[in-house]
Amino acid sequence: MNTWSDIAEMQPMASKIITNSIKKDRISHAYLLHGARGTGKEAIAILIAKILFCTHKTGVDPCLTCNECKRIDSRNHPDVHWIEPDGQSIKIEQIKNLQKEFTYSGLESDQKVYIIKGADTLTANAANRILKFLEEPSKKTTAIMLTENSQSILPTIRSRCQIIDLQPLNPRQFQQKLNDAGLNDASARLWSALTNNLDEAIAWNQDEWFAGARRLVVQLVEAFTDNSNDVYLFIHNHWLPHFKERAQLEQGLDLLLVAFKDILYYHIGNEDALVIFTPDERLERLGMYFSQEKLITVLHDLLGAKQKLKQNVHPTLVMEQVTLQIQR
């Protein structure tokens, strides 16, 4: 996504709002880009930065080939700085260091850009520090904050930002793109349930680890009905050795969510939506075991488990707790 018309295909409103302000030379001093993963937050932030620095822009689009554009792409531009959470939050030291760096290295122009990923994790102190910086009228500073959860952003920050809500991706469009890339319908449905990123989906589709993960998910769901005494052993002997990293565990929980949603789709007769299971005797048996009411609780429990992983609860504990909850 290199131009505003690329962005407009996915985010027509956001593209219109921002290009209008570029045309009027009224780029905001602070943007809050709010949208789910894969909705284009970073691509938009990069384009805003480029249009501020590009030396050969045409209209609202940067040239993409000048030194400024290239350095922004390689994340080496001295006046465009990226900030990401350090562990669970963005701390005031990170902002202080950045401001120090800007004071020394900002020789090229007055213009500075902060791109802040996971802006909902800014501590109150860090947020206030940024606000002070933004309010100095002599400075040409632009802050672009990215978040999946704008409700968690401090009101003092929200009120000073131009908030741009990005629209969720249309899953059908994404599935079509996956089909065009050579994936069959079932795989396209699976990957569109797990990611919005085309390259990621195609890579995962060829990944042995993922094939194994998918098998384990089916086995675990069936273990609840067949040998519920063995679930605990299954988690320790098969699940945890496969889903080692925290990111993998999150994907495991995502796959379980998809699998349990399938059983729910079976109940409501929406068999076209099935991702992991096929409409057969096995799914029928799972449908008899898990009532609609129970499935709603299970989905809720799985979302709770994902939240706990994010809060750094030990993965073994998270999996033990959630399997107990599902068995209850």
Ligand SMILES: [Zn+2]
């Ligand atoms: Zn350029």
